[in-house]
Amino acid sequence: MNAPFSIKKLIKSFGYAFSGLKAAIRSEQNFRVHLFSACVAIALGVFLHISSMEFVIIIICIGIVMAAELMNTTIEKLCDFISPQYHERIKIIKDLAAAAVLLVAIAALIVGLIIFLPRIFSI
Numbered sequence: 672m673n674a675p676f677s678i679k680k681l682i683k684s685f686g687y688a689f690s691g692l693k694a695a696i697r698s699e700q701n702f703r704v705h706l707f708s709a710c711v712a713i714a715l716g717v718f719l720h721i722s723s724m725e726f727v728i729i730i731i732c733i734g735i736v737m738a739a740e741l742m743n744t745t746i747e748k749l750c751d752f753i754s755p756q757y758h759e760r761i762k763i764i765k766d767l768a769a770a771a772v773l774l775v776a777i778a779a780l781i782v783g784l785i786i787f788l789p790r791i792f793s794i
């Protein structure tokens with residue numbers, strides 16, 4: 672049977688998610704780098720007066736990159752918990768997760784260059 676809808680449970684779930692976000696900001700250097708890059712991109716967008724549609728694209732890119740980084744961190748932590756010792760399979764799993772972040776970060780960088788470079792050159 673479906674559990675009844677509960678606002679209290681919903682607020683609690685948000686609390687857990689925000690505490691995960693706080694932990695990532697506090698302890699994950701890569702996440703802080705992405706966060707800083709996101710702030711720079713938003714500030715540049717405001718400064719260079721990009722369009723609403725361009726802002727939407729930038730925000731989507733930021734969301735995808737940061738979510739990928741959090742998933743990568745989750746996989747790393749899970750791997751470290753399951754197998755603290757060196758293992759070839761753990762290496763492949765961690766490298767694949769890191770590759771996923773690299774791919775979306777490169778895609779986001781290209782999007783940023785396409786949106787910002789023409790405006791920077793026209794100043």
Ligand SMILES: Nc1ncnc2c1ncn2[C@@H]1O[C@H](COP(=O)(O)OP(=O)(O)OP(=O)(O)O)[C@@H](O)[C@H]1O
Pocket residue numbers: 699700701747754755756757758759761762763765766769
């Ligand atoms: N237990 C392990 N077994 C095999 N290879 C590992 C193991 N732990 C780490 N590695 C290798 O080292 C790389 C870096 O792993 P690590 O967990 O240190 O990630 P990181 O990106 O340096 O993250 P962080 O700095 O957040 O800990 C992995 O991609 C993998 O190639």
